[in-house]
């Protein structure tokens with residue numbers, strides 16, 4: 001596993017071992033403060049501050065990461081869902097280790113996700 005960034009919460013979490021799902025180089029965990037019935041975070045083991053730095057991943061890693069996002073959503077019972085990466089503090093990013101939010105409701109539950117917040121309201 002790549003070396004952790006000192007003081008990074010998600011570098012610690014990916015090393016702790018309580019996952020919803022795991023594949024080589026990536027883990028999925030439940031969000032501590034869920035914003036939907038299902039709210040998981042997909043986190044690369046390798047520390048990258050934000051989505052802006054996505055070029056630091058090799059194309060194969062990026063492909064596997066996105067495939068893992070889709071696989072995790074399926075595994076946790078989602079067919080319709082939202083995938084979000086908050087990029088920078090003004091877009092709501094609070095943890096500066098790249099992660100994908102996967103939000104939705106399980107099959108059969110018709111409750112809708114909230115409307116997206118307009119960028120002008122951020």
Ligand code: 5GP
Nearest residue numbers: 029030031032033034086092093094095096
């Ligand atoms: P961001 O705001 O950076 O896009 O997303 C950070 C997410 O991490 C938030 O949804 C927040 O609830 C979640 N989070 C913060 N601290 C912890 C933690 O210690 N454990 C887990 N599982 N999630 C966390």
Ligand code: ZN
Nearest residue numbers: 008011047097
């Ligand atoms: Zn980190």
